[in-house]
Amino acid sequence: MSFSFPILPDGHLLAIEGLEPPHIGALLDLAESYALLNRQGKTQRDLLKGRTLINLFFEDSTRTRTSFELAGKRLGADVINMSVSTSSVNKGETLIDTATTLNAMHCDLLVIRHAQSGAPALLSQKVSASVINAGDGTHEHPTQALLDALTIRRRKGRLEGLTVAICGDVLHSRVARSNIHLLTAMNCRVRLIGPPTLIPAEAARLGVEVFHDMKAGLAGADVVMMLRLQRERMTGGLVPSSREFFRFYGLDAEKLAWAKPDAIVMHPGPMNRGIEIDSAIADDPERSVIGEQVEMGVACRMAVLDVLARDLRRNV
Amino acid sequence: MSEVFFAGVRLLDPATGLDATGDLLVRDGLILDHGTGLGRPDGVEVIDAGGLCLAPGLIDLRAAIGEPGAEHRETIASAAFAASAGGITTLCALPDTDPALDDPALVQFVLRRGEATGCITLLPYGAATKHCEGKEIAEYGLLKAAGAIAFTDGRRAIGNARTMRLALSYARAFGSFVVQHPEEPSLAAGGAATEGELATRLGLPGIPAAAESMLVQRDIALARLTGGHVHFAHVSTAAALALIRAAKADGLAVTCDTAPPYFDLNETAIGDWRSYAKLSPPLRPEADREAVVAALADGTIDAIASDHQPRDADDKRLPFAQAEAGGAGLATLLGVTLARVHGGDLPLLQALALLTARPAALLDLPGGRLAKGAPADLVLFDLERGWQVKAGQLPGKAQNSPFDGRALEGRVVGTWKAGRRVFG
Numbered sequence: 081m082s083f084s085f086p087i088l089p090d091g092h093l094l095a096i097e098g099l100e101p102p103h104i105g106a107l108l109d110l111a112e113s114y115a116l117l118n119r120q121g122k123t124q125r126d127l128l129k130g131r132t133l134i135n136l137f138f139e140d141s142t143r144t145r146t147s148f149e150l151a152g153k154r155l156g157a158d159v160i161n162m163s164v165s166t167s168s169v170n171k172g173e174t175l176i177d178t179a180t181t182l183n184a185m186h187c188d189l190l191v192i193r194h195a196q197s198g199a200p201a202l203l204s205q206k207v208s209a210s211v212i213n214a215g216d217g218t219h220e221h222p223t224q225a226l227l228d229a230l231t232i233r234r235r236k237g238r239l240e241g242l243t244v245a246i247c248g249d250v251l252h253s254r255v256a257r258s259n260i261h262l263l264t265a266m267n268c269r270v271r272l273i274g275p276p277t278l279i280p281a282e283a284a285r286l287g288v289e290v291f292h293d294m295k296a297g298l299a300g301a302d303v304v305m306m307l308r309l310q311r312e313r314m315t316g317g318l319v320p321s322s323r324e325f326f327r328f329y330g331l332d333a334e335k336l337a338w339a340k341p342d343a344i345v346m347h348p349g350p351m352n353r354g355i356e357i358d359s360a361i362a363d364d365p366e367r368s369v370i371g372e373q374v375e376m377g378v379a380c381r382m383a384v385l386d387v388l389a390r391d392l393r394r395n396v
Numbered sequence: 397m398s399e400v401f402f403a404g405v406r407l408l409d410p411a412t413g414l415d416a417t418g419d420l421l422v423r424d425g426l427i428l429d430h431g432t433g434l435g436r437p438d439g440v441e442v443i444d445a446g447g448l449c450l451a452p453g454l455i456d457l458r459a460a461i462g463e464p465g466a467e468h469r470e471t472i473a474s475a476a477f478a479a480s481a482g483g484i485t486t487l488c489a490l491p492d493t494d495p496a497l498d499d500p501a502l503v504q505f506v507l508r509r510g511e512a513t514g515c516i517t518l519l520p521y522g523a524a525t526k527h528c529e530g531k532e533i534a535e536y537g538l539l540k541a542a543g544a545i546a547f548t549d550g551r552r553a554i555g556n557a558r559t560m561r562l563a564l565s566y567a568r569a570f571g572s573f574v575v576q577h578p579e580e581p582s583l584a585a586g587g588a589a590t591e592g593e594l595a596t597r598l599g600l601p602g603i604p605a606a607a608e609s610m611l612v613q614r615d616i617a618l619a620r621l622t623g624g625h626v627h628f629a630h631v632s633t634a635a636a637l638a639l640i641r642a643a644k645a646d647g648l649a650v651t652c653d654t655a656p657p658y659f660d661l662n663e664t665a666i667g668d669w670r671s672y673a674k675l676s677p678p679l680r681p682e683a684d685r686e687a688v689v690a691a692l693a694d695g696t697i698d699a700i701a702s703d704h705q706p707r708d709a710d711d712k713r714l715p716f717a718q719a720e721a722g723g724a725g726l727a728t729l730l731g732v733t734l735a736r737v738h739g740g741d742l743p744l745l746q747a748l749a750l751l752t753a754r755p756a757a758l759l760d761l762p763g764g765r766l767a768k769g770a771p772a773d774l775v776l777f778d779l780e781r782g783w784q785v786k787a788g789q790l791p792g793k794a795q796n797s798p799f800d801g802r803a804l805e806g807r808v809v810g811t812w813k814a815g816r817r818v819f820g
Contacts, residue, residue: 097597176713196715197599198669217717219599257599280596281604 087387092204092211095220096261104229104262111230111376111383118154118379125156128389133157133189134182137214138164141193143349143374144214144223148191151381155389157189175199179206188392189385192216197254210388212381218252224348225258226380229266231373232303235344239266245297245339246288247273248307248329248356251280251318255348256307260286273297274329277318294329298338305346306331309356322355332358336367344369399423399440400815405450405776410749411756411765420450422772425814429768445776448809451748452764453485453773454729455755457653458575458629458701460550460722461487462793463509464502465494470706470793472506476513478726478792480819483775483808484702486763487516487726491523492550498523498534500542507543515811515818517773519545519759524563524574530554533563540570545759546627548575551676551705551722553611555581560615564624573625573649576615578636579677583607588717590663590678598669600717603678609635616643616650625649627758630703632658632677634687641696651758652696655703656732657723657798659688665798671712671719672787673798676705678721689741692750699755700747702729706794724794728785730777732799734806737779744779772815781807 087103096104117124133152135145145161152159164174175194182190183206190209192200197217204211215221233239244263250256250272263270264287272283273291284290291297298304309325319325331345345361345368353359362368400422407418407430420430421437436442456479462469472489479487489506491497497506503520510518522544523534529549536547547567554560554576563574584603589595591602612628616639619626631637631652643650657665657675662682665673673679691697705722712719733751736742756764763771787800810820 175715194715196717198717199715201669202713202715217599217715218601254599257597281591281602282593282596285593286596 086391088391091388091391093222093384093388094201094204094211094213096222096225096258097220099265101265104265107226107380107383107387108230108233110386111226111380112234114382115230115376115379118375123154125154127386128152128155128157131157131188131389131392132186133159133191133385134187135159135161136164136178136190136192137162138192138194138199139215141214144193147374147377148214148381150378151385152189154378155382155385157385175203176206179203182207182209189388210392212384212388215254217254218257219254220258221254222258223377223381223384224255225262226384227373227377228259228305228346229262230376230380231346231369232344234372234376235369236302239263239268241267242302243269243271243300244303244305245271245273245301246305246307247294247297247331249278249309250274250283250307251278252310253307259305260288264288271297271301275319294335295338298335301339301343303346304331304336304339304343306357308348308350309352326355330354330356330358331361333360336361343367346370346373348373398815399437400443400772400812401436401440402443402445402450402776403436404444404446405448407766408449408451408745408748409766410745411753411767413745414766415745420766422812422815425772427766427768427770427772430766443776443810445809449777449779451775451777452752452766453775453811453813454483454751455486455759455761455764456484456702456704456726456729457488457699457755457758458490458655459487459704459726460490460492460706462706463493464505469708472509472518473513474793475704475706475726476510476516476518478790478794480515480811480813481791481808482727483730483777483811484726485516485773485775485811485813486761487518488545488759489518489520490550491521491548492528492552496523496528497521497544498526498528498539500535500538503539503542503544515813521546521548521575523547524549524554525559528552530556530559533559533566536567536570536572540572546573546575548629549577551577553577553579553581557614557618561618561622564618564626565622568622568624573627575627575629576611578608578611578615578628578631579603580607580611587678588674589666590680592663592681594663594666598716605633605635605680605684608633608677609639612636612639616648619643619648619650625651628652630655630658630677630701631697632680632688633684637687637691637696641691644696651698653699653701654688654692654697655701656725656729659685659692660732660735661685661798666716669716671714671716672723672796672800674716674719674721675723675798676721689736692736693742697750698758700729700733700750702726704794707796712796722796723798724790724792724796726792727790728797728799728804730775730808731783731804731806734779735804738805772812774812775808776810776820777806777808779806781805783807
């Protein structure tokens with residue numbers, strides 16, 4: 081697949097916000113083709129041959145790191161995982177020092193996850209590698225939004241005009257922010273559902289509708305996207321208890337019945353079963369596309385690596 | 397006997413409303429006379445600065461200095477140099493140093509270090525509470541006798557209402573006042589930017605504007621209760637300014653200042669994660685900036701302070717929420733204020749009054765005016781000369797200017813402290 085315009089013009093993928101619909105569409109098309117190749121068991125190991133991809137994770141992650149690792153390896157990159165121990169994490173000095181180290185190692189593609197919003201952007205100013213944001217604080221998680229969009233598009237045949245309900249802890253969710261930017265750019269109707277304490281200030285100005293009631297929010301929804309409620313939010317007093325949260329905002333069969341009959345259920349993982357999602361829903365093959373999300377994750381990350389590597393080749 | 401003769405300058409004295417071309421003669425550190433047709437004594441040093449503006453040296457109501465305790469950020473000597481380059485001749489130093497200025501000996505130490513610079517009058521605040529911890533009030537009587545000008549915990553709010561009540565009440569015994577950082581600590585904790593759409597987009601924890609206005613409201617009530625004088629530092633929101641305006645109309649002893657970032661920048665300056673624009677209080681939306689400009693124009697705001705907070709690269713080259721808040725402000729105080737004059741929001745004399753006569757009145761200082769017998773603390777500046785703020789090339793140690801890259805019109809040409817040229 082070739083493109084007549086640069087897909088990621090600044091040579092990094094730091095955020096969905098700022099990407100234009102044609103760029104998003106092109107990334108999804110490319111990812112779709114990788115999804116097909118992956119299912120056929122074919123690889124393209126020459127594409128990133130000789131390139132070094134470093135997974136730099138300042139926060140624990142199994143799913144995202146593995147997904148990037150697999151994507152890099154399927155394209156032939158040398159993949160190195162660097163986990164920065166959680167005890168010494170969040171020291172900014174480490175971040176700048178790490179940039180110096182990575183430059184010395186001649187890393188080509190740098191995948192970074194960090195607990196601080198803006199950390200990948202800061203790093204991108206200091207390293208020579210292409211930087212891919214694999215989740216920064218409560219800011220963005222762009223590849224998650226791409227894989228969610230691809231999953232929706234494959235299931236629903238389109239994005240435009242769909243009603244997508246994003247439910248739960250939107251306040252702390254980088255997944256929600258990236259999805260809001262991507263889905264509104266692609267002309268979906270996006271709704272946020274959650275208690276007011278978990279909805280960020282002036283969220284409606286992001287082009288979404290805000291609901292505090294699941295029944296009203298889910299009515300007519302094509303896609304129900306659940307977010308992970310992190311346990312520390314409970315101790316922060318933003319919601320009084322997990323049982324109350326599940327009663328009013330947890331997804332079970334009764335609440336799902338308020339959405340469209342063919343609505344699909346998504347979750348970025350890892351799930352808190354019984355807190356934001358009932359197991360019967362999460363494991364229902366008719367409704368849940370959680371497994372497909374993981375599959376599309378690898379394909380989308382291959383597409384992102386491919387696009388950034390094209391720029392690397394141009395710059396040689 | 398040393399004499400300096402300024403020939404044919406535009407004399408600007410906000411205290412009297414003087415704005416006229418004339419001469420000014422300095423003798424032995426004092427202003428001897430000014431006006432037209434002054435006799436030029438023999439052997440006098442002549443500053444022939446036709447067309448340039450001569451005004452009282454600026455009185456900066458609020459600046460943090462790294463000394464004692466954080467000399468890697470700024471020392472009293474480096475701050476004095478930067479202040480002189482900015483036309484500042486009197487600098488009020490915040491007490492939330494390490495150790496905090498809660499002991500008379502420490503106040504005297506800072507005074508002596510200031511004198512040793514020879515280029516500014518350094519006036520320390522005393523700590524409002526011991527160790528600036530917001531719990532027990534400090535020794536206001538002893539601190540004032542040692543030279544403290546007023547009392548504050550610097551960039552820390554006095555969050556406990558009872559402590560603030562006691563501080564306002566007790567300060568009355570010594571004819572002094574308490575300066576508050578108006579931000580409700582429990583609402584502001586962990587915040588990195590003004591709460592709103594931009595903070596939501598960036599995924600940054602927000603500080604609501606209400607954190608400022610509610611502490612202002614509380615302290616106005618405490619001023620009413622105690623009869624004490626509260627001064628609010630770096631006021632940044634329309635809501636707080638409305639409360640202060642009303643309290644003044646009620647005749648309460650309430651005063652306030654703001655700082656250049658709050659009338660020159662808005663929250664969008666933190667876009668692209670610019671940690672140099674991370675300040676405390678945070679930069680606000682445009683509507684608040686406009687309200688600050690309006691409050692400068694209508695007199696609600698008593699002074700413009702630099703709110704200088706020196707930070708080094710290690711403080712700032714961090715992910716935004718982890719970066720230290722605070723901006724360098726000494727060298728840009730006059731230039732950014734003059735931008736509001738060029739922008740048509742403030743008449744020149746009124747803008748200068750906010751930097752000279754009005755803070756002088758608040759602190760009961762002899763300077764801040766071009767009067768016969770007043771100290772010859774003077775700033776000579778070119779109202780039209782353009783320059784660009786460049787972090788890395790600012791005078792002094794602190795380079796963390798939120799105005800990095802800003803083009804300004806109006807530049808200090810020379811500064812005199814007690815008749816001695818200290819800059820230019």
